[in-house]
Amino acid sequence: NYDLSTFVELYEKNKNNLNEISFSFPSGYYLTNYSEIFPLASGQSNVNSYLCNESGDLAIYKSDRYGFRNDDNLWNQNIDIVSVGDSFLHGYCVNEGESISEVYNKKSKLKMINLGVGGTGPLQQYARLTEYLKVINDFQYIFWFYQESNDLSNLDDEFGNKLLVNYLTKNNFSQDLILKQSDIDEITKKDLEKNYVNTKYTSIKFLKLDTLKWFVANYFNISSNKEFDLLNQNQISNEKRLNSLKIVLENAKALAKKNNAKLIFVYTPYFQRYLLQDNEKNQFRLKNKVLELVKQLELNIIDIDEEVFEKLDDPLNLYPNKKHNHPNAKGYELVANYLLNVFKKE
Numbered sequence: 001n002y003d004l005s006t007f008v009e010l011y012e013k014n015k016n017n018l019n020e021i022s023f024s025f026p027s028g029y030y031l032t033n034y035s036e037i038f039p040l041a042s043g044q045s046n047v048n049s050y051l052c053n054e055s056g057d058l059a060i061y062k063s064d065r066y067g068f069r070n071d072d073n074l075w076n077q078n079i080d081i082v083s084v085g086d087s088f089l090h091g092y093c094v095n096e097g098e099s100i101s102e103v104y105n106k107k108s109k110l111k112m113i114n115l116g117v118g119g120t121g122p123l124q125q126y127a128r129l130t131e132y133l134k135v136i137n138d139f140q141y142i143f144w145f146y147q148e149s150n151d152l153s154n155l156d157d158e159f160g161n162k163l164l165v166n167y168l169t170k171n172n173f174s175q176d177l178i179l180k181q182s183d184i185d186e187i188t189k190k191d192l193e194k195n196y197v198n199t200k201y202t203s204i205k206f207l208k209l210d211t212l213k214w215f216v217a218n219y220f221n222i223s224s225n226k227e228f229d230l231l232n233q234n235q236i237s238n239e240k241r242l243n244s245l246k247i248v249l250e251n252a253k254a255l256a257k258k259n260n261a262k263l264i265f266v267y268t269p270y271f272q273r274y275l276l277q278d279n280e281k282n283q284f285r286l287k288n289k290v291l292e293l294v295k296q297l298e299l300n301i302i303d304i305d306e307e308v309f310e311k312l313d314d315p316l317n318l319y320p321n322k323k324h325n326h327p328n329a330k331g332y333e334l335v336a337n338y339l340l341n342v343f344k345k346e
Contacts, residue, residue, distance in 0.1 A: 002056035010050055011196035018189050022047045023196075024063075024090075025188050026119030031157045031164075035187055037180060038163050040128045041067030042090065042117045044185045052093035052118075054324035061096040066132065066181060067188075069099060070114050078138045080110040082261075084125045085145025087326060088268045089116025098329040103336035110343065116145065121154025122248040127167040129255060131177045142256050142263045143339075144249070148285040148305075149270035149325065152230060155244040168251055230286050238286060246293055253297060265294045268335075269305035271325060274315045308338050 007023065014021045025043035043049055045067045051059040064072040069091055083089055083101055091099025091114075097106075101114035113136060115128050129142065158164050166173045177184065230238055249265075256263040273284050282288050287305075294301055309315040309331075316322040318331030327335075 003053060003058045005053075005058055007050065008196050011192065015193070018044070018047070018192070020047060022049055022188070023192055024049045024051045024118070025192065027117055027124060028119035028121070028154070028157075029191065031161050033191070035191075037175060037177070037183055037187060038127075038161075039067070039184045039187060040117070040120075040124060040131055040177060041184070042069070043067050043188045045181050046072070051091070052326075054093040054326060055320040055328060057095065059091075059093045059095050061091070061099075066178065067184065068113075068115055068117070070101070071105070074105075074111060074113050075135065077111055079113045079136050080139060081112040081141045081143055082115065082129070082133065082136055082139045083112055083143040083145060084115040084129055085143075085266075085268070086116060086120045086125070086147050086151065087118030088147045089114060089145040090118045091116070091332065092118050092326040093320075093324075094329045094332060098332060100332045100336045100339075103333050104339060107336070108340055108343070112143075113139075121151050121158050122146070122245055123155060123158035123161075123164050123167070126248050126252050126255075127164055129252065130167055131174060133255070133259060135178055139259070139261055142252070142261050143266050143302075144252060144263060145266045145268055146290070147268050147270070148273070148287060148290070152238075152241045152245060152286065152290070155241050155248075159244050168247060231283055238289075242286070242289055242293055245290070246297070249294065249297055249299070253299065263299055264302060265299045266302045267291065267304060269309050269315075271316065271319045271323065273305065274309070302339070302342065304335055304338070308334050 011023070022044045025039075027038070027040050027042065030038045043063065045063055045065050047063055048060055049063050049069075051061060053059065061069050062072075064070040065075060089100060091102070096102070099114065099116075101112045101116075104110075104112050115125075115132060117124070117128070120128075125144070133139075163175075230241075249263075253263050267287070267290070270285065273281055276284060291301060291303070309318060312318070318327045318334070319325075320328050
């Protein structure tokens with residue numbers, strides 16, 4: 001029963017109705033594709049958005065007024081927790097109601113708003129906080145969801161983008177994105193047409209390519225690709241990435257303090273970790289060095305790998321077919337439940 005719908009087919013079907021149904025569009029696209037505005041959300045606002053398919057069921061959700069994955073009414077309420085991250089937080093590849101923040105909000109009196117966008121790294125996430133915290137009231141916590149799969153390597157391209165670096169180097173820099181949503185919607189429509197009309201990849205081909213690429217690299221122990229093996233790369237390059245992460249987190253900590261909030265670092269795992277021997281896991285994707293850095297910054301840490309996934313007999317059961325990149329609905333639910341318990345203990 002695997003849904004074999006291609007994104008090109010879906011675009012052709014809906015291209016005349018993109019005000020009601022559209023596609024989640026990673027803002028990381030604009031790292032290498034120039035636009036006068038660098039959108040930081042995930043596509044159009046107030047539309048049903050196709051997301052991705054790893055389980056055989058094409059995930060879809062309704063975006064909010066700024067293009068994020070939230071019940072739009074949250075923006076009119078007092079928020080307790082602002083969460084920021086990439087695809088793990090965004091809710092790849094599960095349906096509406098099954099992401100971490102959606103499950104959390106169903107079960108908690110506290111309210112969490114989700115600024116997660118797939119395909120982004122730490123600098124884009126910091127920029128997102130800078131832009132959108134302006135319209136969020138009375139929050140007490142910022143949950144920084146760090147994804148070990150590619151957050152460090154994403155910093156290479158992000159620090160090479162002059163506009164993004166402005167968020168770190170220029171006081172009070174802003175694109176005023178909350179005032180430009182209609183422009184962002186039009187940019188997204190244009191770039192969807194550019195990509196889906198001219199692209200021949202389908203969702204299933206993309207998934208197969210992604211899995212094959214990882215399998216080949218793993219089988220032949222290819223260490224040159226930063227997406228697969230940071231540990232065996234040039235030490236200077238890794239030190240540069242770690243220093244970039246430190247700079248971003250220092251700025252995020254200062255931003256949280258400015259808003260009288262507490263920044264909490266949430267470490268989230270990648271499925272490849274659970275294919276390794278125990279003695280290899282601590283250094284996988286430089287986890288030990290990342291957490292050491294975060295401790296030096298005196299940030300509280302919630303380790304989802306150690307506290308949730310690793311405690312199961314087989315964590316791979318939390319991933320579709322035990323191999324795809326993102327957790328299934330059960331995996332996200334376990335994370336939400338753990339965060340609920342953390343607050344109960346407090």
